[in-house]
Amino acid sequence: QVQLQESGPGLVKSLETLSLTCTVSAYSISNGFYWGWIRQPPGKGLEWIGSISHSGSTLYNPTLKSRVTISVDTSKNQFSLKLGSVTAADTAVYYCARMTPYSNYLDYWGQGTLVTVSS
C-alpha cells in the first residue's frame, strides 16, 4: 500500500516561504506517476497547487504559479513544496498525493498537515 506523509513547519510568518516535504513509502517515485500538492483552507474546499513527475516535469496551478516551486528527490523518495510570500489566505491543510498522468486522478493521499500563516 502506497503511503505518503507530509512534514514541515506548522507555523510560517507572513511574507516568508512555506516549505513542506512529502515522503513516499511502499512505492518508488522513480517508477513513474506524478506527485502533487493540494490544499484546503479551514472549512473550505480543495485547491490543486501543482504536480511533478519523477523526472522533474512540473505542472502548476496558474493562480499560484508565480509563488510555487515543486521539486523531487528520487534518492530520498521525497518531493517538496515551496510557496513564497505567504499571507493569511495561504493558511490551510496541505496534502500530498499521487497523481496518475493523463487521467489526472489522485489515488493515494497523505494525512495532511495544517500550516498557519501568522502576522
Added chain:
Amino acid sequence: QSVLTQPPSASGTPGQRVTISCSGSSSNIGSNPVDWYHQLPGTAPKLLIYSNHQRPSGVPDRFSGSKSGTSASLAISGLQSEDEADYYCAAWDDSLNAVVFGGGTKLTVL
C-alpha cells in the same frame, strides 16, 4: 468561486438513493474524465470514482458515476450513515492547464 459547480448540500434517509451533480464546461468536463472524492470530517480526501465511472478497489458498487456533455453525477444507492461526508468532483481543465475541483457537497444522512 470554484470552476466546477456542485450543490453545497444534499441529504437522504438510510436506504435511499441520492445523486450529486457537478457542472463544468467544454474545457474541463466536456473534454476530460471526471473523478470524485469523499472526505470524512477531519480526514484526508479519498478517491471514490475515477475516469467518470471507475471504482477503485474496495469502493462498494453502491457508488456510481456518470458523465454527459459538460456535467457529471455521483449516485449513492442504499444510503448508509457512514456515507455522511463531503463529496468533491474534479477534472483537468485544458484552458487553465490545471486540476480543478468543485466546491464540494456536504451529504447528510437523516
